[in-house]
Amino acid sequence: MATDPSILDTFFEECEDLIVALTEGLTEMRDGAEDDETVNAVFRAVHSIKGAAGAFALDELVGFAHKFETVLDELRSNRLTTDENLLRVLQRAGDVLADLVEAARDNIPANRDQVDPVLNELQAFLGDEDDQPEEEFVFEAMTLDFDNAEEQSGYRVSFRPSHEFYACGHDPELLIKALNELGSATTSVDDTALPDDFGDFDWESGYLTWTIEIEDLATDLGILEIFQFVDDLCDLKISPRDTPLTPGAAPAIELEDLPDIVQTTPIEVAPKDEHPPADTPPVEAPSTGPKADAKPAKRNAISLRVDPERVDRLINAVGELIINQSVISQRLEKAAIPNSSDLFADLDDYKLLAREIQEGVMAIRAQPVKPLFQRMLRIAREAADGTGKDVAIVTHGENTEVDKTVVERLADPLTHMIRNAIDHGIEAPEQRKAAGKPAQGVLTLTASQRSGSIVIEIADDGAGLNRTRIRAIAVEKGLIPADATLSEQEIDQLLFAPGFSTATEITNLSGRGVGMDVVKTAITTLGGRVAISSVPGKGTTFSITLPLTLAVMDGMIINVGGQTMVVPISSILESIRPNTSDISRIGLHGELLRIRGEYVPIVDLADRLGHPPDKRTMTDRVLLLIQTETVPQCALAVDDIFDQRQVVVKSMQGNYGAISGISGATILGDGKIALIIDPDAIALNAAPRNFEEEALHVAAS
Amino acid sequence: MSQQVEAPQAKQLEFVTLVAGGQNFCVEITQIREIRRWTPVTILPHSPFHVLGVINLRGAVIPIIDLAVKLGFEKIQPTERHVIIITAIEDRIVGLLVESVSEILGVSADMVRETPRGPEDPATRAIQGIIPVDDDMTKIINLGALMPSLDPVAA
Numbered sequence: 001m002a003t004d005p006s007i008l009d010t011f012f013e014e015c016e017d018l019i020v021a022l023t024e025g026l027t028e029m030r031d032g033a034e035d036d037e038t039v040n041a042v043f044r045a046v047h048s049i050k051g052a053a054g055a056f057a058l059d060e061l062v063g064f065a066h067k068f069e070t071v072l073d074e075l076r077s078n079r080l081t082t083d084e085n086l087l088r089v090l091q092r093a094g095d096v097l098a099d100l101v102e103a104a105r106d107n108i109p110a111n112r113d114q115v116d117p118v119l120n121e122l123q124a125f126l127g128d129e130d131d132q133p134e135e136e137f138v139f140e141a142m143t144l145d146f147d148n149a150e151e152q153s154g155y156r157v158s159f160r161p162s163h164e165f166y167a168c169g170h171d172p173e174l175l176i177k178a179l180n181e182l183g184s185a186t187t188s189v190d191d192t193a194l195p196d197d198f199g200d201f202d203w204e205s206g207y208l209t210w211t212i213e214i215e216d217l218a219t220d221l222g223i224l225e226i227f228q229f230v231d232d233l234c235d236l237k238i239s240p241r242d243t244p245l246t247p248g249a250a251p252a253i254e255l256e257d258l259p260d261i262v263q264t265t266p267i268e269v270a271p272k273d274e275h276p277p278a279d280t281p282p283v284e285a286p287s288t289g290p291k292a293d294a295k296p297a298k299r300n301a302i303s304l305r306v307d308p309e310r311v312d313r314l315i316n317a318v319g320e321l322i323i324n325q326s327v328i329s330q331r332l333e334k335a336a337i338p339n340s341s342d343l344f345a346d347l348d349d350y351k352l353l354a355r356e357i358q359e360g361v362m363a364i365r366a367q368p369v370k371p372l373f374q375r376m377l378r379i380a381r382e383a384a385d386g387t388g389k390d391v392a393i394v395t396h397g398e399n400t401e402v403d404k405t406v407v408e409r410l411a412d413p414l415t416h417m418i419r420n421a422i423d424h425g426i427e428a429p430e431q432r433k434a435a436g437k438p439a440q441g442v443l444t445l446t447a448s449q450r451s452g453s454i455v456i457e458i459a460d461d462g463a464g465l466n467r468t469r470i471r472a473i474a475v476e477k478g479l480i481p482a483d484a485t486l487s488e489q490e491i492d493q494l495l496f497a498p499g500f501s502t503a504t505e506i507t508n509l510s511g512r513g514v515g516m517d518v519v520k521t522a523i524t525t526l527g528g529r530v531a532i533s534s535v536p537g538k539g540t541t542f543s544i545t546l547p548l549t550l551a552v553m554d555g556m557i558i559n560v561g562g563q564t565m566v567v568p569i570s571s572i573l574e575s576i577r578p579n580t581s582d583i584s585r586i587g588l589h590g591e592l593l594r595i596r597g598e599y600v601p602i603v604d605l606a607d608r609l610g611h612p613p614d615k616r617t618m619t620d621r622v623l624l625l626i627q628t629e630t631v632p633q634c635a636l637a638v639d640d641i642f643d644q645r646q647v648v649v650k651s652m653q654g655n656y657g658a659i660s661g662i663s664g665a666t667i668l669g670d671g672k673i674a675l676i677i678d679p680d681a682i683a684l685n686a687a688p689r690n691f692e693e694e695a696l697h698v699a700a701s
Numbered sequence: 702m703s704q705q706v707e708a709p710q711a712k713q714l715e716f717v718t719l720v721a722g723g724q725n726f727c728v729e730i731t732q733i734r735e736i737r738r739w740t741p742v743t744i745l746p747h748s749p750f751h752v753l754g755v756i757n758l759r760g761a762v763i764p765i766i767d768l769a770v771k772l773g774f775e776k777i778q779p780t781e782r783h784v785i786i787i788t789a790i791e792d793r794i795v796g797l798l799v800e801s802v803s804e805i806l807g808v809s810a811d812m813v814r815e816t817p818r819g820p821e822d823p824a825t826r827a828i829q830g831i832i833p834v835d836d837d838m839t840k841i842i843n844l845g846a847l848m849p850s851l852d853p854v855a856a
Contacts, residue, residue, distance in 0.1 A: 316760060319760065320759065320760040323760065563743065563744060564743075608746075609746035609747070610746045610747050611746070650760070650761070650762050651762075652755075652762055654792075654793065654794075655761070655762065655763055655764055655793045655794050655795060656745070656755065656762070656764045659745055659746060659747060659748075660746075660747055661746060661747075662745075662746065665743075665755065665762045667757045667760065671757055672741075672743060672757065673743040673755050673756065673757050673762055674743065675743065675745070675746075
């Protein structure tokens, strides 16, 4: 239980962000933005809320989000046109969705009076063709509530945590506390299973059985919710309070031959009604008692809770320290100080210390991926249940540490990928048997650290990608021309194209093909890459490669049009000083670089950034061969390259705004700012030239 | 006694007076973070005419705006004698290049006059009031209105 409220919290935190994005998108739409990207953004937000809400069985939320999403999907595929009325309904739907999220968070029932009219209005846009089951589903949930309300007035919960329960670090105290919050409760404990001889005491075993009687409780939903994360880790019995308590209701006791010993009764929660726990044997708690049994899995790890903002401030300050250190080194090199001076030795020490502090501070932000993986396990289990497939889920490298932001922002993409793997990757049991594979599929989630990067792999042993089908779908959806010649890798990459979905039917699980699009965007924003490798019949592996930290980057320092700039090393394949024979002209301005028999387009970086045109020929310049996700290869023409170094990445967004082709800025040793090139953007729009802007620049300089 | 004096008195305001495009202007002191000498900037690609570039202010990347251009005057040719006023406009930090900064002007709020409305002009649109000073007067620049959203360059 210890980690589970925090998972729910994380979900609601993410929902808040998604709702902000949703509201922004809707506002933009209202203000006249009709481009696909805006609609897509709104759609994605709703879809992500639906997906995550599904994982927590928030049925009202899922039902509503589904309908909302369906309308947006119609809009996205131009089957609906934007008009005043639609915009108004969408706006209201956005509000209702936010309300539903809030209601779910505060655990209060949603206001149906508010929800139903909007649902009906949404339905009105869809006509009759919407999938009815979804709606019935919503109603079912409602009736269920009513039934329970009339039948039950109290519940008896009896649970006995298993060894695994404690091993996972759960704490019965928290469960009991939560149960007490449901209504007036009476707690009792059965300690007959306790070993008699202290020597036989296994402090990680669950010897105690708690029975909690809760009065005035209409449904057992609240109880199930409390136990939803641990129900497979303990013997749990929930029965209406008026059923007689049979002795058999107590869970099986394995170590019956063990008589009483002194022990601590870990009932630290006073029931709200303040009745003494009726069945509790009056046990004294001697200070020598093995108190550890309450939280055996919790080692004496002392941790510090710190406001993340403080850590970020520290990281910023350390970034400054590093920059300041290189400023000083550079100035000392220029000053005429004899090489023999002690100063340089001291400077080296300074350098070392600064790096050490930086590493230390970065380590504060690092978090193990374990909680993330735990959450994914749950999603995988649910996906497996939902599809009726038998899937074993294996995780490796849970203790690999990743920057906090990365952990947070990976949740969404991983959810999509895992659902896809189970929904589309792993076959149904019969199919597996027919293919000579064990009926149970295996999904492996691995995290590891490889030379400055974190690699997260999601591997299934399913049928592998059906490339013929992917191709056919891409052609059908107009993503590629019917006669395109694509390599296997290029076909695999089609999975990430917006609006691509391999599922012929829309399932509640992995959705409508926004999934992989979202995955790719999310991972690219984190500075990472996704690769797919798939063997027909053997399975598919998605590998996500992410930088260790977002704050520091390896960059190549270059000079363009008199400005010092930085190109991320990760995108540079090689640097070339071309010969005249390597350059061929194409058209009026275009030039191609011939390299190992291939022709690669040359992008003049200065021109692309709107600097005055450079009269020098390519042979006087340096070409950086870059490879990006979007464009296979291209050569960036720059004036000069200097060296390779680690730079501290600063965002341009806060005080200025996004600049096309620039991903951020950094501060160089001389205290000046150098802009960081975004190779993807540069390569992608080898820009339609904006002559007006250019004229202004010429005038400015 | 002191009560009698203070109660009817209007709020005291402080302004920093400056010269841009050869004219007197002032900015409320609460919006000003600091004043620096001109330092060369890093030019931003595709930036509007009034954006000179960015500078490093103790680790933060701060855009520098030519206030004269923004007010519709000739572009300032920056030299070491020119001054950058670092201002906080809402939650953004922006540097304004001006010709010079003269003094801190303390006036009571009732001294501020409304801007007489003449023909529309980039400068008058950004003036939220005028203050008579001796024989002359100075114009209060409304930074928020001057730079509603810092024209992030369209991609």
